[in-house]
Every structure is written in structure tokens, then in C-alpha cells.
Amino acid sequence: AKPITKFDKELQTLIDNMIETMREAPGVGLAAPQINISQQLAVIEYAEGEDEEEENENTPPKPKKLYVIINPEITKVSEEKVMGIEGCLSIPGLQGEVERYEAIQVKALNRHGSPVKLKVDGWMARIFQHEIDHLNGVLFIDHLSKLKRDRVIKKYTKLAKQTAG
Numbered sequence: 824a825k826p827i828t829k830f831d832k833e834l835q836t837l838i839d840n841m842i843e844t845m846r847e848a849p850g851v852g853l854a855a856p857q858i859n860i861s862q863q864l865a866v867i868e869y870a871e872g873e874d875e876e877e878e879n880e881n882t883p884p885k886p887k888k889l890y891v892i893i894n895p896e897i898t899k900v901s902e903e904k905v906m907g908i909e910g911c912l913s914i915p916g917l918q919g920e921v922e923r924y925e926a927i928q929v930k931a932l933n934r935h936g937s938p939v940k941l942k943v944d945g946w947m948a949r950i951f952q953h954e955i956d957h958l959n960g961v962l963f964i965d966h967l968s969k970l971k972r973d974r975v976i977k978k979y980t981k982l983a984k985q986t987a988g
């Protein structure tokens with residue numbers, strides 16, 4: 824995907840539409856290439872720590888954090904890597920276990936073109952890595968071993984045929 828240089832009204836509309844699409848899906852992230860726009864833009868919305876604590880009816884829902892990242896660059900990664908199950912709106916119905924850095928630092932521009940430095944960890948760091956991958960033409964299945972990837976693709980092809988039929 825190409826870097827964004829114009830922060831005009833059109834871009835703001837695109838960003839708002841992407842946020843809406845992500846929420847409607849529902850998903851925790853959406854990258855512009857997923858809607859056939861080859862630009863370095865992704866939106867992410869997730870409640871940090873959502874994965875860490877068990878929910879019960881007395882726990883109030885954690886506030887969600889919304890990020891709009893433009894021309895992002897991972898500048899630092901943790902030594903620690905963690906495995907986690909991922910899915911993707913671009914390949915519905917499929918999931919796979921992917922190794923990601925536990926924490927990362929990201930340099931990006933916000934929706935108004937101002938530089939931001941972000942530090943994220945845990946599941947949020949995973950979402951960031953997944954979405955930044957999209958901007959580089961990488962899907963989560965590209966991180967799987969060949970054996971697992973073949974299995975997943977086979978399953979997907981089968982699912983797609985069923986849907987078509």
C-alpha cells in the first residue's frame with residue numbers, strides 16, 4: 824500500500840466509513856487494502872485487557888480504544904513473542920495460531936497528519952501487527968507453517984464452494 828500524503832476531507836470520510844465498517848462487521852481492525860484501497864491506513868478498536876480478565880456480570884465493560892494509524896512503522900519490538908488465535912475479515916470463517924511480538928512501538932500519523940508514537944502490548948499489539956501486515960500485503964495465514972497454511976486454504980476453498988453453492 825502507498826503512503827498517504829493528503830489529509831483532506833476525502834480522507835476523513837474514508838476513515839469514518841472504515842470505522843463504521845469495522846464496527847458493523849464486527850471486527851477489531853480494518854486496513855484500507857481490505858476494501859481495495861491500496862493506502863497505508865488502518866483503523867483499530869479494542870478494549871485493552873479485554874482478553875486478560877474473565878468477564879462476569881458485575882464487571883463493567885472496559886472502554887474501547889480507537890486508533891487511526893496512517894503510514895505506520897514498527898520501530899521497536901519486545902524480545903518476548905506470544906502465540907494467539909487470529910481471524911481476519913478478509914478470510915471469514917478461518918482462524919489460525921500466529922506468533923507475534925508481545926509488545927511493540929509504532930510510529931505513525933494520526934488522521935490529521937500529526938506524528939504519533941504508540942506503545943502497545945498484549946492483544947492490542949497483536950491487532951496492530953495484524954493490521955500493519957495488511958498494509959504490506961501479508962495475511963495472518965502467511966505466518967503459518969506450510970502444512971498449516973495448506974490445511975487452512977483447503978478448508979477455505981471448501982467453505983467458499985459451499986457458500987457459492
Ligand code: NI
Pocket residue numbers: 910911912913953957
Ligand atoms: Ni485481517
